[in-house]
Amino acid sequence: MNHEAEAHRTDLMTLTRHVLNEQTKHAESRGDFSILLSHIVLGCKFVCSSVNKAGLAHLIGLAGDTNVQGEEQKKLDVLSNEVFIKALVSSGRTCILVSEEDEEATFVDPSLRGKYCVVFDPLDGSSNIDCGVSIGTIFGIYVVKDKDNISLEDVLQPGKDMLAAGYCMYGSSCNLVLSTGSGVNGFTLDPSLGEFILTHPDIKIPKRGKVYSVNEGNAKNWDGPTAKFVEKCKYPQDGSPPKSLRYIGSMVADVHRTLLYGGIFMYPADKKSPNGKLRVLYEVFPMSFLIEQAGGQAFTGKQRALDLVPTKIHQRSPIFLGSYDDVEEIKAFYAAEDGQA
Numbered sequence: 001m002n003h004e005a006e007a008h009r010t011d012l013m014t015l016t017r018h019v020l021n022e023q024t025k026h027a028e029s030r031g032d033f034s035i036l037l038s039h040i041v042l043g044c045k046f047v048c049s050s051v052n053k054a055g056l057a058h059l060i061g062l063a064g065d066t067n068v069q070g071e072e073q074k075k076l077d078v079l080s081n082e083v084f085i086k087a088l089v090s091s092g093r094t095c096i097l098v099s100e101e102d103e104e105a106t107f108v109d110p111s112l113r114g115k116y117c118v119v120f121d122p123l124d125g126s127s128n129i130d131c132g133v134s135i136g137t138i139f140g141i142y143v144v145k146d147k148d149n150i151s152l153e154d155v156l157q158p159g160k161d162m163l164a165a166g167y168c169m170y171g172s173s174c175n176l177v178l179s180t181g182s183g184v185n186g187f188t189l190d191p192s193l194g195e196f197i198l199t200h201p202d203i204k205i206p207k208r209g210k211v212y213s214v215n216e217g218n219a220k221n222w223d224g225p226t227a228k229f230v231e232k233c234k235y236p237q238d239g240s241p242p243k244s245l246r247y248i249g250s251m252v253a254d255v256h257r258t259l260l261y262g263g264i265f266m267y268p269a270d271k272k273s274p275n276g277k278l279r280v281l282y283e284v285f286p287m288s289f290l291i292e293q294a295g296g297q298a299f300t301g302k303q304r305a306l307d308l309v310p311t312k313i314h315q316r317s318p319i320f321l322g323s324y325d326d327v328e329e330i331k332a333f334y335a336a337e338d339g340q341a
């Protein structure tokens with residue numbers, strides 16, 4: 001190994017170091033965000049380790065099952081939720097938590113309250129948990145004006161008001177992708193160090209991609225613009241090659257591929273689910289935030305996704321996100337339909 005490579009190896013840009021560097025850009029910062037993030041990272045490492053040993057530890061199965069020792073089993077998504085709630089509350093930096101797993105929002109006890117609201121899906125991709133396919137955690141962070149005077153309204157803000165968003169993917173490696181509003185950075189967990197290392201600095205999504213990603217099993221119920229767009233992906237009339245279809249069924253993995261390789265990921269509305277499937281606060285918003293920060297677009301079929309103002313914490317929305325030019329095309333199909341109406 002040459003000297004330069006050796007020096008690089010001993011001078012790792014860890015996630016903690018990266019966030020502390022970012023902090024120096026904000027003179028007023030007192031390190032609260034770094035502390036919050038370190039607690040989120042702890043949750044991600046815990047879930048990563050549980051996911052990796054799930055098969056061995058008999059963690060897979062229904063909540064309420066008992067293991068050979070007669071102890072009650074916790075399903076991975078239930079366990080992950082507990083881990084994140086405890087990590088976030090104990091950070092002393094949060095005031096309202098919204099989790100996909102909990103029907104009601106958690107209002108943190110005043111003695112432990114801080115200025116951040118965290119919305120999260122502790123373990124997304126539930127249908128993939130039991131077969132070892134990539135799954136992930138998604139999170140978004142808002143800040144409140146007055147932590148002593150909080151209400152549900154503080155988390156019912158448009159996605160564009162998020163301070164930061166990210167996800168952690170538990171796949172062949174453990175990848176954490178984060179945006180604090182000035183670009184997107186990707187970190188990979190080095191298991192020997194237990195640290196996330198900056199491996200994908202300043203991610204930019206390709207302007208146009210070669211992949212479309214959608215559950216085509218729902219095609220018979222799609223609306224006109226979605227059907228026309230997918231038809232165009234398969235049978236382009238302009239001489240361009242057809243796009244490839246890739247669909248994992250884990251939003252984190254499908255969005256991660258879209259971010260790195262380009263293309264479009266969609267979970268459209270259909271006749272059976274007029275609001276689509278994915279949840280605004282902790283699926284649509286954080287992913288749209290990341291995609292926009294990487295130079296792409298996110299569209300609901302009606303508007304820019306981040307402009308949506310949610311009225312309920314578990315609200316759903318259709319979503320089309322990815323490469324700028326690919327999302328332009330689906331927007332054009334919706335605009336054409338509006339023109340006919």
Ligand code: AHM
Pocket residue numbers: 100121123124125126127215249250251252254267277
């Ligand atoms: P979940 O929160 O129950 O895991 O559902 C969300 C997941 C996403 O990860 C994924 O994009 C989508 O559901 C897949 O849905 P479908 O199986 O209908 O294609």
Ligand code: MG
Pocket residue numbers: 100121123124125283
């Ligand atoms: Mg989910």
